[in-house]
Amino acid sequence: MAVTHPVPSLPAPTLRLLAAAPHRLLFFIGAANVLLAMLWWTLWLAGARWAPGSMPQPQIPAGWMHAIVMQFQVLPPFMFGFLLTVFPRWMNLPALTRWHYLPVGLGLFGGQLLTLVGLCGFPQLVFIGLLQSTAGWLAGLVFLAHLLWQEKSSVTWHAVSCVAALTLGLAGLCLVFAYLFTGDARLMFAAIKFGSFGLLLPIYFTVAHRMFPFFASNVVVGYRPWRPLSVLAAFWALDLLHLALELIHGYAWLWLADLPMLLLTGTWLWRNWPRGPAPALLRVLFLGFAWLPVAMALYALQSAWYAVDGEFMLGRAPAHALFIGFFGSLLVAMVTRVTQGHAGRPLQLGRVAGVAFVLMQIVAIVRIVAEFSADPLRWQALAAVGWLVAFAPWVIRSGWIYLTPRVDGKPG
DSSP, X not given: OOOOOOOOOOOOOOGGGGGGSHHHHHHHHXXXXXXHHHHHHHHHHHHHHHSTTSSOOOSSOHHHHHHHHIIIIISHHHHHHHHHHHHHXXXXXXOOOHHHHHHHHHHHHHHHHHHHHHHTTOTHHHHHHHHHHHHHHHHHHHHHHHHHHHOOSOOXXXXXXXXXXXXXXXXXXXXXXXXXXXXXXXXXXXXXXXXXXXXXXXXXXXXXXXXXXXXXXXXXXXXXXXXXXXXHHHHHHHHHHHHHXXXXXXXXXXXXXXXXXXXXXXXXXXXXXXXXXXXXXXXXXXXXXXXXXXXXHHHHHHHHHHHHHSSOTTTTHHHHXXXXXXXXXXHHHHHXXXXXXXXXXXXXXXXXXXXXXXXXXXXXXXXXXXXXXXXXXXXXXXXXXXXXXHHHHHHHHHHHHHTSOOTTOOOO
């Protein structure tokens, strides 16, 4: 009689593991949010282009809600997941417990889910969804601010920068509610700008300024990091100038902020670029960052042209170089880096993440080119489909990692 042996298999995924660390829960929620939000936007764009009337038209213009969902509901779980993990390490404080980050995750996930359902024909749920997102946001901000308060001997300026950006993001959410109660479109315009230049750009730049040189110094022989705090301070001054000019519609003067921002971010990239042999997982961080000076160059060109001719020659191209090129590329690169490291896995980019990163470059270019097409809605829809194609395998792989134990057997 033949003797059979059990076939070894990977541990079964478990929901309990999601609560083992902030990044597990919040990165998992963020990954789910990416696909859900872009699925709605893709269906809406495809319906508007090829089957008008097939998708419910939300009471709030769909383009506005796309910006609100992406900025205030899709990306924040990733940001909170990272910051709730690293703040205690930056400040040499005890790690946070699940009772700190569970409310944040549940608020941000439930909030987006209700918002998207509301956009599909149940408008009353949009308000409830945004309210739940705000509750999760406020919980995370309070916990992070409390960690700053506990730091007595010194000041971690990168942490201060992140808390300041999250506070401006909360102000943006408050402006969304003000719009819902008043119907004043200027409030929604301001909310979107607060999301872009008050929240996302400062968070992304702050994390890059602190972490990218640190990552590089660990793997590149002879690497010399360059991250003076004066660069971070100068960035904030230019970023707030850009935000203020946007809010007063000073488009002809945006170049006053954007040209120096181009020089600042370009210099930072040049000084910190890894010149020796470096793994692909490090290279994609700096390649993704390269979209920021590109976006600032486009913003500056748009502003200069507007000052001369009074036209927005590039349309939304600068914004999508920033949103898809910079934010989207670094989302793949940074989350993959953190996921690999905190899962006890080799610090390698891998095929799935590599393909996702390359496709994001193509999606960014397609979306930029769509501004100059005779049929822009068609190309916008194709770019949205490309986003889904790029992210779906990456989300599935990442989700499996968050649901399974670390491969090195360590907790977390």
